[in-house]
Amino acid sequence: MSNTKDLPPPKTEIGVVGWCRKHLFSSWHNTLLTIVVAYFLVTLIGPLLNWLIFDATFSGTQPSDCTGGGACWVFINQRINFYIYGFYPDPLQWRIDVMFVLLAVAFVPQFIENFPKRKWFGIFGLTGLPVIGYILIPGGHFGLENVPSSKWGGLALTLILSYVGIVASLPLGTLLAMGRRSDMPIIRGLCVIFIEVWRAVPLITVLFMASVMLPLFLPEGMNFEKLARALIGITLWQSAYMAEEIRGGLQAIPKGQYEAASALGLGYWKKMGLIILPQALTLVIPGIVNTFISLFKDTTLVLIIGLFDILGAVQSTITDPAWQNVTTEGYVFVAFCFWVFCFGMSRYSQNLESKLDTSHRN
Amino acid sequence: MHKWYGKFHVLKDLNLTVEQGERIVICGPSGSGKSTFIRCINRLEEHQQGQIIVDGVELTDDLRQIDIVRREVGMVFQHFNLFPHLTVLENCCLAPLWVRKTPRREAEATAMEYLKRVKIPEQAHKYPGQLSGGQQQRVAIARALCMKPKVMLFDEPTSALDPEMIKEVLDVMIELAESGMTMICVTHEMGFAKTVADRVLFMDAGEIVETAPPHEFFSNPKEGRTQQFLKQILHH
Ligand SMILES: Nc1ncnc2c1ncn2[C@@H]1O[C@H](COP(=O)(O)OP(=O)(O)O)[C@@H](O)[C@H]1O
Numbered sequence: 042m043s044n045t046k047d048l049p050p051p052k053t054e055i056g057v058v059g060w061c062r063k064h065l066f067s068s069w070h071n072t073l074l075t076i077v078v079a080y081f082l083v084t085l086i087g088p089l090l091n092w093l094i095f096d097a098t099f100s101g102t103q104p105s106d107c108t109g110g111g112a113c114w115v116f117i118n119q120r121i122n123f124y125i126y127g128f129y130p131d132p133l134q135w136r137i138d139v140m141f142v143l144l145a146v147a148f149v150p151q152f153i154e155n156f157p158k159r160k161w162f163g164i165f166g167l168t169g170l171p172v173i174g175y176i177l178i179p180g181g182h183f184g185l186e187n188v189p190s191s192k193w194g195g196l197a198l199t200l201i202l203s204y205v206g207i208v209a210s211l212p213l214g215t216l217l218a219m220g221r222r223s224d225m226p227i228i229r230g231l232c233v234i235f236i237e238v239w240r241a242v243p244l245i246t247v248l249f250m251a252s253v254m255l256p257l258f259l260p261e262g263m264n265f266e267k268l269a270r271a272l273i274g275i276t277l278w279q280s281a282y283m284a285e286e287i288r289g290g291l292q293a294i295p296k297g298q299y300e301a302a303s304a305l306g307l308g309y310w311k312k313m314g315l316i317i318l319p320q321a322l323t324l325v326i327p328g329i330v331n332t333f334i335s336l337f338k339d340t341t342l343v344l345i346i347g348l349f350d351i352l353g354a355v356q357s358t359i360t361d362p363a364w365q366n367v368t369t370e371g372y373v374f375v376a377f378c379f380w381v382f383c384f385g386m387s388r389y390s391q392n393l394e395s396k397l398d399t400s401h402r403n
Numbered sequence: 404m405h406k407w408y409g410k411f412h413v414l415k416d417l418n419l420t421v422e423q424g425e426r427i428v429i430c431g432p433s434g435s436g437k438s439t440f441i442r443c444i445n446r447l448e449e450h451q452q453g454q455i456i457v458d459g460v461e462l463t464d465d466l467r468q469i470d471i472v473r474r475e476v477g478m479v480f481q482h483f484n485l486f487p488h489l490t491v492l493e494n495c496c497l498a499p500l501w502v503r504k505t506p507r508r509e510a511e512a513t514a515m516e517y518l519k520r521v522k523i524p525e526q527a528h529k530y531p532g533q534l535s536g537g538q539q540q541r542v543a544i545a546r547a548l549c550m551k552p553k554v555m556l557f558d559e560p561t562s563a564l565d566p567e568m569i570k571e572v573l574d575v576m577i578e579l580a581e582s583g584m585t586m587i588c589v590t591h592e593m594g595f596a597k598t599v600a601d602r603v604l605f606m607d608a609g610e611i612v613e614t615a616p617p618h619e620f621f622s623n624p625k626e627g628r629t630q631q632f633l634k635q636i637l638h639h
């Protein structure tokens with residue numbers, strides 16, 4: 042037992058006043074900086090909030106309802122269905138809704154510490170969810186009416202593109218990373234070439250090639266849909282990035298882990314699957330999430346091959362002559378949608394990072 | 404057998420037969436090829452000339468032969484090499500489950516039995532990172548034993564440990580030796596060698612310089628290099 046009593050911290054170190062004094066007014070130039078920044082914040086944020094909320098119009102049905110001088114959210118309200126579902130037929134939109142719900146079921150638990158079995162929800166998200174989506178969204182089986190991919194669009198399409206890109210590139214990238222570290226020169230060589238070629242090409246080129254050039258090379262009659270071609274392009278491109286990310290993780294695993302696994306008699310695939318990859322992937326989750334965030338934003342490039350993702354959908358409506366000057370509202374809305382998803386992913390990776398930190402320390 | 408690293412002739416004409424139940428201790432200066440030698444026995448390193456036959460199976464490029472041998476040969480490393488993402492119990496059950504296809508319940512029962520033998524059953528559900536070095540090394544021994552190997556290889560199992568932990572690991576190894584396990588140990592723990600070894604091998608510069616029973620090896624070494632080495636080590 043120690044016989045020094047615990048003392049409360051000195052008064053100035055705690056509370057709002059203490060914090061402000063320490064961080065904002067510790068010296069004359071710090072004080073000056075605080076005042077200047079505060080002045081700009083007040084003059085900028087005030088009008089911004091006015092435009093976004095206080096002077097904005099939220100309810101109504103037509104352009105003439107927007108009288109407040111702020112943003113005309115009525116416009117977004119009116120088109121929200123198109124922005125979310127594209128041309129997906131109204132009576133069948135429940136299928137997309139089911140997918141949204143499943144998406145939430147799989148990933149919301151990932152943000153809740155101590156949620157029971159949350160790992161399994163995540164695994165469902167990466168395996169079961171894409172299978173259900175593959176059956177439900179295009180339909181054509183089990184008495185579900187077929188909806189051709191030319192009718193997909195909006196936020197749903199953005200999510201489909203990035204989700205397929207993410208889910209398919211994870212295993213492919215893992216295999217490529219393993220191949221690049223293989224002892225077999227032919228496999229290693231092929232993987233290196235694949236990775237370096239795809240990584241050196243911008244996504245916009247890949248999409249353009251997939252939609253314009255690929256049909257020229259394919260034999261007559263063997264032509265698949267534009268969306269499928271875009272998905273393949275995105276997946277292969279993303280796999281190359283994923284592979285490099287995962288290779289970093291593989292390199293960080295000490296040689297002793299490989300040796301101990303081999304010495305126990307585990308073959309190559311068991312050694313990788315049970316020992317090496319679980320550790321390597323955990324190490325690089327933050328990096329993987331980062332590339333996911335980039336991919337999510339990059340999917341907007343499908344605009345150039347004529348697919349209407351959320352950005353395309355919004356852009357195609359803001360030129361409507363009936364509504365004047367709704368451009369800003371449209372882009373703010375798109376930005377907000379992207380921010381919600383990207384912020385979610387980023388929070389998730391930060392959670393993980395802090396958790397990994399603690400587990401490495403002990 | 405012979406082994407080269409590139410042009411470097413690291414193991415030169417080694418010749419050794421180990422009987423079942425025999426305890427061999429290998430010692431020698433650092434860099435003399437001791438680790439390389441015992442890592443050849445389970446093919447963590449490959450040899451280029453000569454034959455290595457483990458329990459009637461010759462080690463060649465054939466992956467199936469290698470798998471058969473590795474199943475019967477347990478290895479304990481200097482730096483433990485436990486799997487940090489698995490609990491102690493999972494570390495021990497992994498190979499029996501996936502290599503021997505033992506049912507889970509049986510594998511766990513066996514694992515607990517060996518954890519008791521190395522005197523840490525109460526740590527079964529902790530992760531390796533939460534254990535001390537000595538405890539980790541004992542887990543590593545239990546993990547290898549769970550495969551019920553016919554031979555155990557030890558590569559300087561105590562040299563990464565703090566002095567107060569060396570004894571707990573050596574006690575486990577002595578007990579194992581007394582139970583009749585065939586063991587090949589690279590170690591500089593001369594006390595251990597005197598207590599349990601049937602033969603002590605002295606290696607230098609990739610050669611086996613001298614082989615003798617421990618009392619003879621320590622009291623009456625024949626080769627000059629051995630005498631010099633012993634003088635250095637016993638001075639400590
Ligand atoms: N992978 C390797 N490539 C080249 N040389 C190596 C390699 N591993 C070990 N060596 C060399 O082989 C010799 C024997 O090493 P080692 O078996 O680890 O010795 P010991 O265990 O007796 O200290 C050393 O000179 C070492 O530098």
Ligand SMILES: [Mg+2]
Pocket residue numbers: 437438439559
């Ligand atoms: Mg060594």
